[in-house]
Amino acid sequence: MIIKKKIDPFFWIAVFSTSTVVAFILFPLVEMVVQPSFQDLKDAAKDPDVLRSIWLSIYTAGMAAIISFIIGTPFAYLLARKEFPGKKLVESIVDLPIMIPHPVVGIAILGIAGQNHWLGQIMQQVGIHIMGTVTGIVTVLTFVGLPFYVNTVKAGFEAIPVRLENVSRSLGASLTGTFFRVTFPLAWRSMLVGIIMCCARAISEFGAVVIVAYHPMIAPVMIYERFTAYGLKYSQPVAVWLIVVCLALFFLLRIVSLPKESKAKRG
Amino acid sequence: MINIESLRIELPGFTLQDINLSIEDGEFFTFLGPTGAGKTLVLEAIAGIIPITGGRIFVKGRDITHLPPDKRDIGIVYQDYALFPHLSVLENITYGLRYHKADPQESGKRVEKLMVQLGIKALAQRSIQHLSGGEKQRVSLARALAVNPSVLLLDEPLSALDPNFREEIREVLKKLHKRLETTFLMVTHDFAEAMFLGERTAIINRGKIEQIGSVSEVFKKPSTPFVAEFVGMKNVFPAVFNDTKVLVDDLEMQVESLPSDRKGYVAIRPEDIMIKNKMTFGNDFNVFKGKVLDVTNRGPYHEISARTGRVIFKAMLSKSDLFEIGLSETKRVNIAIRPSDIHVF
Numbered sequence: 190m191i192i193k194k195k196i197d198p199f200f201w202i203a204v205f206s207t208s209t210v211v212a213f214i215l216f217p218l219v220e221m222v223v224q225p226s227f228q229d230l231k232d233a234a235k236d237p238d239v240l241r242s243i244w245l246s247i248y249t250a251g252m253a254a255i256i257s258f259i260i261g262t263p264f265a266y267l268l269a270r271k272e273f274p275g276k277k278l279v280e281s282i283v284d285l286p287i288m289i290p291h292p293v294v295g296i297a298i299l300g301i302a303g304q305n306h307w308l309g310q311i312m313q314q315v316g317i318h319i320m321g322t323v324t325g326i327v328t329v330l331t332f333v334g335l336p337f338y339v340n341t342v343k344a345g346f347e348a349i350p351v352r353l354e355n356v357s358r359s360l361g362a363s364l365t366g367t368f369f370r371v372t373f374p375l376a377w378r379s380m381l382v383g384i385i386m387c388c389a390r391a392i393s394e395f396g397a398v399v400i401v402a403y404h405p406m407i408a409p410v411m412i413y414e415r416f417t418a419y420g421l422k423y424s425q426p427v428a429v430w431l432i433v434v435c436l437a438l439f440f441l442l443r444i445v446s447l448p449k450e451s452k453a454k455r456g
Numbered sequence: 457m458i459n460i461e462s463l464r465i466e467l468p469g470f471t472l473q474d475i476n477l478s479i480e481d482g483e484f485f486t487f488l489g490p491t492g493a494g495k496t497l498v499l500e501a502i503a504g505i506i507p508i509t510g511g512r513i514f515v516k517g518r519d520i521t522h523l524p525p526d527k528r529d530i531g532i533v534y535q536d537y538a539l540f541p542h543l544s545v546l547e548n549i550t551y552g553l554r555y556h557k558a559d560p561q562e563s564g565k566r567v568e569k570l571m572v573q574l575g576i577k578a579l580a581q582r583s584i585q586h587l588s589g590g591e592k593q594r595v596s597l598a599r600a601l602a603v604n605p606s607v608l609l610l611d612e613p614l615s616a617l618d619p620n621f622r623e624e625i626r627e628v629l630k631k632l633h634k635r636l637e638t639t640f641l642m643v644t645h646d647f648a649e650a651m652f653l654g655e656r657t658a659i660i661n662r663g664k665i666e667q668i669g670s671v672s673e674v675f676k677k678p679s680t681p682f683v684a685e686f687v688g689m690k691n692v693f694p695a696v697f698n699d700t701k702v703l704v705d706d707l708e709m710q711v712e713s714l715p716s717d718r719k720g721y722v723a724i725r726p727e728d729i730m731i732k733n734k735m736t737f738g739n740d741f742n743v744f745k746g747k748v749l750d751v752t753n754r755g756p757y758h759e760i761s762a763r764t765g766r767v768i769f770k771a772m773l774s775k776s777d778l779f780e781i782g783l784s785e786t787k788r789v790n791i792a793i794r795p796s797d798i799h800v801f
Binding site: 350355357358359361362370374 | 500503504505524525526528530531532534536538540541542551552554555556599600603605609
């Protein structure tokens with residue numbers, strides 16, 4: 190005799206909500222990818238404007254990630270390891286760019302980079318221009334991407350027992366030596382994940398960039414321009430290519446950053 | 457020699473204070489106390505890992521109070537081994553060598569000798585992930601000793617180990633200490649460990665040192681009620697003194713000697729309290745008539761609570777003793793204590 194197990198209604202609620210969420214995210218994306226004809230995609234791939242904008246998107250997001258890596262790593266380490274007065278405040282400040290509406294970010298950056306601001310005047314004297322430049326795009330992308338890098342890497346540092354660093358110090362290694370021989374080898378994966386997070390955030394930014402630099406055109410701005418000027422059909426191929434390139438990059442980095450399970454198991 | 461003068465550490469909700477200590481070169485010194493007493497803080501202050509609020513620390517006459525940990529020449533071994541997970545056994549052990557100016561041949565020989573002594577030579581190329589707890593602790597010891605530190609700090613090195621490994625590593629520690637000139641400082645909450653390994657001990661409770669002395673002295677002659685309880689004297693009572701007599705509540709007791717610097721307590725080990733049906737004691741015994749309140753089976757022995765007047769004594773009886781006198785709760789008994797077994801402080 191087969192004994193039927195009674196399944197709790199909550200199970201069905203969970204199944205329903207899971208499939209709804211997955212469908213909600215995947216359905217529009219899949220539809221968008223399959224709607225343009227092969228010919229449209231081929232034409233878009235040959236369009237130098239499209240190629241330039243996608244490259245610019247990747248380049249500026251990558252620059253923002255590199256800058257975040259350089260200045261965000263020591264900062265994340267400090268947040269993970271040291272207690273100091275006002276630490277909570279500093280942590281909240283880091284999260285601010287996540288909360289602020291994107292066009293506001295662009296306006297805020299322009300506000301200090303313009304001729305009416307002393308900082309803008311100094312920057313112009315040394316030849317740094319924000320309005321309508323790659324520098325400007327990288328600046329806003331770093332602004333919005335940095336919190337993602339810092340928070341990811343901070344969590345990565347926190348996961349490393351401080352005792353490992355203590356032992357290293359007691360064996361004669363300086364703070365710097367300890368960082369490069371113990372902390373970094375154990376934290377580089379989280380740094381890579383932080384870079385991916387920062388890139389992903391930066392590459393999807395539109396609102397802040399469009400204020401600071403309509404030209405040169407990053408891919409989201411180009412997609413928006415094609416949509417408003419020519420309609421949905423003309424913006425889709427560019428969007429598909431941007432998605433394809435991003436996914437390829439992120440999968441690559443993700444594979445590199447995954448721990449090598451099989452090797453660890455064999456020991 | 458290690459000298460600690462008025463060490464003070466303030467943390468939110470906890471203060472370690474008045475830590476004054478002298479530890480001889482080559483000594484095996486233990487810090488004993490319950491969890492949260494602040495023992496590990498003392499070690500971490502000596503290692504230079506945590507900032508201190510006040511006081512000074514000297515090692516061999518050198519003031520190390522403000523030196524960074526890498527300049528202190530002090531090794532550390534943790535309860536959870538703290539091995540570098542990304543390095544092999546040998547890489548872990550040789551980690552510190554490059555920071556110590558020594559003939560590479562000589563230090564290579566020392567590492568080899570250490571690994572042989574600790575029985576981990578065969579593990580050299582292994583990854584540390586699949587070592588047993590005992591092997592990990594041996595590697596951790598080898599790593600700390602490879603750079604030949606003048607002081608080795610051991611933070612509950614046996615606590616995370618299975619009982620059979622614990623005895624094994626305990627032996628290893630004892631042998632290593634005998635063979636090396638390094639001063640060993642160990643934190644533990646286990647009196648038996650301190651008894652087996654340590655020469656002198658400091659009992660720490662609530663951020664203060666309660667007593668410093670040889671382990672057997674502390675065991676036999678505790679100087680505070682906390683230490684008395686900690687070393688297993690389950691009968692600790694405040695007392696009033698009158699010439700050669702001692703009054704605990706309204707019980708009069710004969711004691712062997714009355715120290716002049718007493719604080720006003722008596723303490724008796726539960727195994728020194730005899731409980732019998734009949735009066736079969738010599739004249740020199742303190743004998744009280746009482747009633748059994750409670751008998752608890754503690755495995756190898758039974759714990760008896762017996763009351764006389766307002767005083768409750770705790771005694772230990774073996775199974776056969778218990779059987780012989782046929783003890784049960786509410787039974788009337790004679791409680792006897794030898795004057796020499798009553799510790800006055």
